[in-house]
Amino acid sequence: MEFSDFDARGYRTVDVRTGYGEWVAHYEQTVEDAMDIALLDRLQEPSWAAVARAADLGCGTGRTGQWLRDRGIPSIDGVDLTPEMLAVAQRRGAHDRLVEADVAATGLPDAAYDLVISSLIDEHLDDLNPLYREAWRLAAPKAAFVLVTFHPHFIMTSGMPTHYTNDAGESVAITTNVHLISDHAAAALAAGWRLAELREGVIDDEWLALKPKWARFRNHPISAAYVWRKDG
Numbered sequence: 001m002e003f004s005d006f007d008a009r010g011y012r013t014v015d016v017r018t019g020y021g022e023w024v025a026h027y028e029q030t031v032e033d034a035m036d037i038a039l040l041d042r043l044q045e046p047s048w049a050a051v052a053r054a055a056d057l058g059c060g061t062g063r064t065g066q067w068l069r070d071r072g073i074p075s076i077d078g079v080d081l082t083p084e085m086l087a088v089a090q091r092r093g094a095h096d097r098l099v100e101a102d103v104a105a106t107g108l109p110d111a112a113y114d115l116v117i118s119s120l121i122d123e124h125l126d127d128l129n130p131l132y133r134e135a136w137r138l139a140a141p142k143a144a145f146v147l148v149t150f151h152p153h154f155i156m157t158s159g160m161p162t163h164y165t166n167d168a169g170e171s172v173a174i175t176t177n178v179h180l181i182s183d184h185a186a187a188a189l190a191a192g193w194r195l196a197e198l199r200e201g202v203i204d205d206e207w208l209a210l211k212p213k214w215a216r217f218r219n220h221p222i223s224a225a226y227v228w229r230k231d232g
C-alpha cells in the first residue's frame with residue numbers, strides 16, 4: 001500500500017542509504033525506546049537466556065544488538081544496508097560480525113540461528129515476502145523470528161512517514177511503505193512461520209511525556225512486535 005495516500009507532511013523523500021547516512025549523526029538521540037525496546041521488554045517469548053546465536057536484520061547502530069547482549073545472548077551477527085549505521089554499530093561492539101547487505105539476501109549461513117530479529121525496518125521494504133523468507137532460511141529448527149514494526153494504523157492515521165531532521169533543519173522522509181497486519185500474516189505464513197505472540201504498543205502516558213503534542217493519539221497503537229516460530 002502506498003504511503004503517499006496517507007501523507008500529511010509532504011516531506012521530501014530519500015532512499016534508505018541516503019536517509020540513514022544522514023540521520024546517523026542524531027539517530028540514537030531521536031529514536032524512542034518506547035517504540036521497540038518497551039515492546040521487547042513485554043514479550044513472553046522467546047526465552048532470551050536460552051538463545052545461543054542471533055541474527056539482527058537491519059541492525060542499524062546496534063541498539064537492538066545491545067539489548068540482546070544485555071539479555072545475555074553470547075553471539076549476534078548484524079546486517080544492514082547503510083555503512084554509516086554499521087560504523088556506529090562497529091564502535092559499539094554489541095555484534096560479533098557485521099555485514100553490509102540487504103535483509104533479503106544477507107549471505108549469512110543457513111539454519112544457523114536460534115533467534116532472528118528485525119526491529120523497525122519493515123516499513124522501508126516494498127515487499128515483506130523476501131524478509132520473511134530470508135529469516136526462515138537463517139532460522140534453525142524451533143527458532144524464533146521477532147519482528148518489531150511501526151504500526152500501520154499509526155502511519156495511516158498520523159500521515160507521518162519515518163523521518164529525521166537534517167543539518168539544514170529540513171524534515172526529510174525515508175521511503176516508507178504501509179504493510180497491514182494481514183500483509184505480515186500472509187508473508188510469514190507463506191514462508192512457513194507460525195505466530196507465537198503478538199503485542200501492540202499504544203500511545204500511553206509514557207509516550208505523552210515524550211511527545212506532549214500527540215494527545216489526540218492517546219490509546220492509538222503505534223508499534224507492534226510479532227514472535228514467529230519455526231516448528232520444523
Ligand SMILES: C[S@@+](CC[C@H](N)C(=O)[O-])C[C@H]1O[C@@H](n2cnc3c(N)ncnc32)[C@H](O)[C@@H]1O
Binds near residue numbers: 063
Ligand atoms: C530505524 S533503523 C533500526 C535500527 C535498529 N534495528 C534499531 O532498532 O535501532 C532501520 C535500519 O534498517 C536499515 N535498513 C532498511 N532497509 C534495509 C534493507 N533492505 N536491508 C538492510 N537494512 C535495511 C537501515 O539502514 C537502518 O539502519
